[in-house]
Amino acid sequence: xxxxxxxxxxxxxxxxxxxxxxxxxxxxxxxxxxxxxxxxxxxxxxxxxxxxxxxxxxxxxxxxxxxxxxxxxxxxxxxxxxxxxxxxxxxxxxxxxxxxxxxxxxxxxxxxxxxxxxxxxxxxxxxxxxxxxxxxxxxxxxxxxxxxxxxxxxxxxxxxxxxxxxxxxxxxxxxxxxxxxxxxxxxxxxxxxxxxxxxxxxxxxxxxxxxxxxxxxxxxxxxxxxxxxxxxxxxxxxxxxxxxxxxxxxxxxxxxxxxxxxxxxxxxxxxxxxxxxxxxxxxxxxxxxxxxxxxxxxxxxxxxxxxxxxxxxxxxxxxxxxxxxxxxxxxxxxxxxxxxxxxxxxxxxxxxxxxxxxxxxxxxxxxxxxxxxxxxxxxxxxxxxxxxxxxxxxxxxxxxxxxxxxxxxxxxxxxxxxxxxxxxxxxxxxxxxxxxxxxxxxxxxxxxxxxxxxxxxxxxxxxxxxxxxxxxxxxxxxxxxxxxxxxxxxxxxxxxxxxxxxxxxxxxxxxxxxxxxxxxxxxxxxxxxx
Numbered sequence: 001x002x003x004x005x006x007x008x009x010x011x012x013x014x015x016x017x018x019x020x021x022x023x024x025x026x027x028x029x030x031x032x033x034x035x036x037x038x039x040x041x042x043x044x045x046x047x048x049x050x051x052x053x054x055x056x057x058x059x060x061x062x063x064x065x066x067x068x069x070x071x072x073x074x075x076x077x078x079x080x081x082x083x084x085x086x087x088x089x090x091x092x093x094x095x096x097x098x099x100x101x102x103x104x105x106x107x108x109x110x111x112x113x114x115x116x117x118x119x120x121x122x123x124x125x126x127x128x129x130x131x132x133x134x135x136x137x138x139x140x141x142x143x144x145x146x147x148x149x150x151x152x153x154x155x156x157x158x159x160x161x162x163x164x165x166x167x168x169x170x171x172x173x174x175x176x177x178x179x180x181x182x183x184x185x186x187x188x189x190x191x192x193x194x195x196x197x198x199x200x201x202x203x204x205x206x207x208x209x210x211x212x213x214x215x216x217x218x219x220x221x222x223x224x225x226x227x228x229x230x231x232x233x234x235x236x237x238x239x240x241x242x243x244x245x246x247x248x249x250x251x252x253x254x255x256x257x258x259x260x261x262x263x264x265x266x267x268x269x270x271x272x273x274x275x276x277x278x279x280x281x282x283x284x285x286x287x288x289x290x291x292x293x294x295x296x297x298x299x300x301x302x303x304x305x306x307x308x309x310x311x312x313x314x315x316x317x318x319x320x321x322x323x324x325x326x327x328x329x330x331x332x333x334x335x336x337x338x339x340x341x342x343x344x345x346x347x348x349x350x351x352x353x354x355x356x357x358x359x360x361x362x363x364x365x366x367x368x369x370x371x372x373x374x375x376x377x378x379x380x381x382x383x384x385x386x387x388x389x390x391x392x393x394x395x396x397x398x399x400x401x402x403x404x405x406x407x408x409x410x411x412x413x414x415x416x417x418x419x420x421x422x423x424x425x426x427x428x429x430x431x432x433x434x435x436x437x438x439x440x441x442x443x444x445x446x447x448x449x450x451x452x453x454x455x456x457x458x459x460x461x462x463x464x465x466x467x468x469x470x471x472x473x474x475x476x477x478x479x480x481x482x483x484x485x486x487x488x489x490x491x492x493x494x495x496x497x498x499x500x501x502x503x504x505x506x507x508x509x510x511x512x513x514x515x516x517x518x519x520x521x522x523x524x525x526x527x528x529x530x
Contacts, residue, residue, distance in 0.1 A: 050144070056087040056371040060360075061106060061116040062424030066093050069417030073392050080385060085374045093424070096224045097302075107132040110365055114372040117424060118168050118361040120354060125162055125463045133167035133361040134369055141169070144373035147381035148172060151429055156355035159461040169362075169376060170355040173431040176450055177321035178350040179343040181233065182306075182328075184315055186337040187213065199233040199341055202316075203284075206293040209315040219288070219305065220314030221298040226305045228488035229318045230294070231278075231285050233343040239277025240267075241345030243457065245518040246464045246473065252480035253473060254511045255518040257459060259351040264458045264526050266519045268511065270503050282487050282495050289490030298489060321447060322421065326413055329438040340446050342453060351457035358426040380428050389425040390433070392418030406437035413438070462525045469517050472510030479505045 067073075070091070078088040094102045103123050106113060108130075118124045118133070127133055138157060142149045151172040160168040181199055188196060191208040206218040221227055235242070245266050246253035254269040267274050288294050295301060309317035310330050317327060324340070331338045344350050360376055362369050378385045391398040391405060397418040399408050407416060420436065435444075466473055483502040492498040 050370050050374065052086045052371075054086070055082075056085075056368045058087055058089045058114045058368055058372050058375060059092065059112050060089050060372075061092050061094060061113055063094055063096070063099065063117050063122065064422075064424045065095055066091070067392075067418045067422050069392055069397060070423060072396070073388060073418055073423070076393055077379075077385070077388055080388075081375055081378070084378060085371060087368075087371050087375050089375060103127075104132075107363060112367075113363045114366040114368055115360050115362050115376065117427065118359050120356045120463075124168055124356065124359070124361070126466065127361070128162040128167035128463075129465065129467060132364055134364050134366060136166045136169060136362060136373075138166075140370075140373065144370050145169070145377035145380075148377050148429075151381055153355070155461070159354050159356045160359070161461075162463045163465065167361055168356060168359040169373070169380075169427075170359040171357075171427045172355075172380070172429045174355050175322060175353040175357055175426075175430075176447070176454065177353065178450065178453055179229070179233075179318070179320050180324060180446075181229075181341040181343060182309060182317040182319065182324060183339050183341065184209075184309075184336055185339040186335075187315065188339070189337070196339060196341065198237055199230075199343055200237050200284075202341075203288070203293075206288065206315070207291075210291070210293060213315065216313060216315050217295045217308070218293040218314075219316045220295050220301075220303070220308040221318070222301045222304045223299055224302065224304070226318045227298055228485070229343075230288070231281050231488040231490075234281035234284055235277045236343060236345050238280050239346060240273060241347070241349065241351075242267075242274065243351065243459070245459070245522065246466060246469075246514070251473060251477040252484060253514050253518065254476055254506050255515050257522070258345075259455065259457045260345055260347050260349055262456075262458050264522055266515070266522045268515045269506060275499070278487075279495060279499060282490070282492075282499070285488070285490035286492065286495060287490075294490065299485075299491070321450065325436060325439055325443050326419065328440050328443050330413065332440055338442070340442065342446075342449075344453060348453065349455045350453055352454045352460070354457075354460040356461075360427050379425070383432050386428045386432055389423065390428055390430075391420050392416075400434065402437075403434050404437040405434055459522065459525070462522070464518065464521055469510070469514050472514050475509035476506065476511065476514065479509045 074089070074091060081087045081089065094106065099122070104127065106116065107127055118127070138149075148169065152170070153172070156170040156172065157166060160166045160170050181202075183196060183202065183205060187209060188205050191212065193204050193208060196202055196205060209216055209218045219230060221229070240256065240258040241260055242256040243259055244253050245255035245257050256267045256269065256274050257264060258267075269275070285294075305314045306317040306319050306323070306327055308314035310327055317324070319327065328338055342350070362372055366372055379389055380386065387394070387398075394400070395408055397408075397411070397416055398420070399406050405420070407413070413419065479502070483498070483505050486492045487495070487498050487502065
């Protein structure tokens with residue numbers, strides 16, 4: 001009972017299952033299409049005919065937390081915006097732990113907000129369906145965001161449609177990444193263990209760390225990002241590489257598709273194709289939890305495994321291609337060897353990100369929508385703006401030399417007040433960026449390997465209409481918190497009994513109606529793709 005009470009208080013973005021939260025960080029490659037040069041000066045964005053005589057003060061919301069150096073960067077940004085379009089921006093943040101509660105409220109409360117980070121994994125479909133976002137037309141994009149219009153593949157605008165209308169300005173450079181697990185390969189070698197290539201082969205390493213490295217927890221997970229990663233990593237390797245068909249933020253619809261299945265079959269959670277690998281994964285995670293391989297406070301811990309890994313307190317780190325580069329660099333400084341285990345399906349694949357995995361929406365109540373779009377055009381596509389919001393102030397937070405982004409003399413990764421990719425501007429055109437000087441050869445090889453891993457996902461541009469199943473989805477989210485998360489965390493006494501109880505509660509919540517609706521919309525979508 002106490003576990004369920006604790007879980008009920010933890011409906012947060014970090015508890016999103018499977019691939020969802022691994023989608024939020026930046027990258028340096030464009031996944032195709034469009035003219036991505038986006039060069040020239042800021043004047044192109046001012047040729048819209050808009051009246052710029054009256055100054056505009058904009059409010060934008062980002063996700064995560066502001067870096068220490070954010071104020072200095074915003075000051076520089078506003079100097080540029082004031083000169084170019086007579087506007088200034090105040091940025092506010094919604095923390096990961098507050099995403100579920102605060103994101104919808106910011107928009108529903110009529111708060112003074114002009115734009116907000118949006119994505120298919122961060123409430124885009126739900127909020128667009130509720131009318132929280134302003135509709136955006138391509139004519140407006142071409143008029144007020146000419147740089148972004150030129151840089152963006154037409155596929156992006158199709159992906160952004162909800163009910164035939166656009167409510168998002170998607171990135172012009174989709175992420176190129178996969179979820180990964182990092183391990184201390186020097187410790188693996190120290191204890192004479194064979195090379196680990198798949199996550200399912202990691203247990204001897206966890207046992208060796210448990211027995212010999214007393215200052216270290218084998219998997220020191222947090223509640224916001226790491227919780228459940230071990231469950232899905234195993235499930236994917238044992239069977240289907242599943243994606244929630246409805247892709248509801250911080251939720252669970254009880255429906256699944258397999259990213260390797262181009263036929264687009266929609267499965268119920270309790271179809272044997274889904275259940276068999278999940279039961280196998282659940283049994284292993286429970287055994288790891290029982291053996292003390294996973295920290296007992298994972299359900300409430302706020303320190304990511306990646307941070308604990310860098311501190312020498314975790315033998316495993318969960319992350320993705322785009323957020324591990326600093327961890328690898330720090331490990332190299334410490335003299336540690338690190339192995340990168342991509343977390344993939346049984347076929348060794350992972351789905352390509354859609355354009356709408358990172359984007360921005362204009363709030364329905366924005367008093368300055370045109371000026372907001374003009375500001376975003378500069379931030380997303382004008383190189384000097386783009387580098388400022390992504391890397392910080394040149395000479396203070398970064399320098400560019402020999403075709404690479406490096407730290408200024410005397411500045412370390414730890415002392416840098418504005419680390420790359422840390423401020424939440426994941427929607428900018430990352431294809432403009434040169435490589436980082438601290439990229440290790442190992443990391444470069446990992447990024448190069450993605451071309452053989454990433455595969456198209458047939459439903460990337462499908463935005464499920466959830467109006468008819470809104471109540472059932474809300475019910476399912478409660479069921480997930482009470483009955484599914486304990487399975488994922490390995491904190492149930494009896495796996496079979498827990499899944500039986502989960503199935504009954506899911507059916508009571510309206511699972512059958514959700515599955516039928518998902519199958520219907522998936523069939524219609526696929527028919528229209530012919």
